[in-house]
Each structure stands twice: as C-alpha cells, then as structure tokens.
Amino acid sequence: DVKVTQSSRYLVKRTGEKVFLECVQDMDHENMFWYRQDPGLGLRLIYFSYDVKMKEKGDIPEGYSVSREKKERFSLILESASTNQTSMYLCASISGSPHEQYFGPGTRLTVT
Amino acid sequence: SQQGEEDPQALSIQEGENATMNCSYKTSINNLQWYRQNSGRGLVHLILIRSNEREKHSGRLRVTLDTSKKSSSLLITASQAADTASYFCATEDNAGNMLTFGGGTRLMVKP
Numbered sequence: 001d002v003k004v005t006q007s008s009r010y011l012v013k014r015t016g017e018k019v020f021l022e023c024v025q026d027m028d029h030e031n032m033f034w035y036r037q038d039p040g041l042g043l044r045l046i047y048f049s050y051d052v053k054m055k056e057k058g059d060i061p062e063g064y065s066v067s068r069e070k071k072e073r074f075s076l077i078l079e080s081a082s083t084n085q086t087s088m089y090l091c092a093s094i095s096g097s098p099h100e101q102y103f104g105p106g107t108r109l110t111v112t
Numbered sequence: 113s114q115q116g117e118e119d120p121q122a123l124s125i126q127e128g129e130n131a132t133m134n135c136s137y138k139t140s141i142n143n144l145q146w147y148r149q150n151s152g153r154g155l156v157h158l159i160l161i162r163s164n165e166r167e168k169h170s171g172r173l174r175v176t177l178d179t180s181k182k183s184s185s186l187l188i189t190a191s192q193a194a195d196t197a198s199y200f201c202a203t204e205d206n207a208g209n210m211l212t213f214g215g216g217t218r219l220m221v222k223p
Contacts, residue, residue, distance in 0.1 A: 041215060090155065101145075
C-alpha cells in the first residue's frame with residue numbers, strides 16, 4: 001500500500017530556530033513535493049524535486065531550503081524560523097502517468 | 113502558475129442530500145483531480161478525470177469536466193456525516209506533472 005510519512009504531526013519551535021521537516025515515501029517515486037497550507041490560501045508549493053540531489057523552487061521558496069540525498073527522503077529546512085512560517089506543511093510524492101499525488105499526514109508547525 | 117478555484121468555499125447540508133462543488137481553472141490541462149482532506153489530516157486522492165473525458169463515477173462520487181468552460185464539478189450523492197471534510201481540485205498541465213490546488217470547499221454534512 002502506498003505510504004508517505006512525515007517525521008512529526010505537531011511541532012512547536014521558537015523564532016530563529018533551525019527546523020527540519022522530513023518526508024519519506026516507500027513507492028520509489030522520483031517526484032516529491034513540499035506544500036504549505038494556510039486557511040483561505042489552499043496549498044502552495046514551496047519546493048519540489050524530480051530526482052536525487054535535484055531541487056526546483058516552487059511558488060513560495062523564500063525562507064526555505066530542501067535536501068534530497070536519497071530517493072525516498074525529501075527534507076524541508078527552515079534556516080531561521082519566523083512566526084509567518086506557522087502553517088500546516090504537507091509532503092507529497094507523485095506516481096507515473098496518470099500523475100497522482102500521494103500525501104503525507106501533514107506537520108502542523110507553530111513558530112512562537 | 114494556473115490555479116484551480118473551488119466554489120462554494122463552504123457548504124452545509126443535511127445527511128442524505130446531494131452536495132455539488134465546482135472548480136474552475138485557467139489554462140489547458142492534462143487531467144483534473146479531486147482530493148478530500150479530513151480535519152487535521154493529509155489529502156486523500158478521490159478521483160481523476162482526463163481532459164478527453166466528460167464524466168466519471170466512483171461510488172457515490174460523480175465528476176464532470178467541461179474543458180470548453182474550464183470547469184469541473186464534484187457531486188456527492190446521498191451524503192453522509194463522514195463526508196464532512198474539505199474538498200480540493202487540482203490540475204495537471206500539459207507540460208508535465210505539476211499539480212496546483214485551489215483553496216478548497218469546506219463541506220459539512222449534518223446528521
């Protein structure tokens with residue numbers, strides 16, 4: 001069965017802290033994505049990756065970086081967390097055609 | 113980037129009634145997908161409709177696609193309290209495998 005897992009369901013961090021959000025998929029998918037979801041704004045793409053060590057900026061990459069050292073793992077990094085990064089973060093991977101995205105359960109991050 | 117936009121933003125109905133949600137998008141697509149998100153959880157893929165299809169069924173779900181109007185609708189028949197969730201449409205463009213989502217429709221089914 002398809003599975004995408006995220007390292008934490010809930011996370012509370014202080015302003016200025018470095019934050020790592022990890023995502024692992026067991027489907028051998030090449031494409032992985034990080035989104036944030038905020039009320040009224042829907043899902044917004046932060047970064048995506050088409051292959052190991054490959055990354056592309058999405059619509060709102062500022063304040064974030066990513067790492068894809070292994071095919072199954074895609075990490076989102078907040079170098080210096082800020083309160084406006086309080087959000088729900090969703091990781092996803094995508095199958096071959098037709099392209100269906102499989103989502104993790106999400107990490108609700110609060111930055112105080 | 114293109115954007116799917118759902119309408120209405122929120123919908124409250126009685127159990128047993130049908131629920132219809134609409135999605136509009138801006139540019140040509142390869143396919144359109146509907147997702148459900150229960151409160152505090154991740155997204156679950158419901159149904160995919162390709163650009164050359166007009167209607168698709170899956171259980172109590174019926175999806176239509178009108179590429180001339182750049183719109184899609186999701187109909188949930190005989191709604192149940194368990195259908196209470198947010199529903200999102202997402203579009204995959206012709207260039208590749210990117211999906212963009214709208215803000216979602218929040219559906220509440222009252223028992």
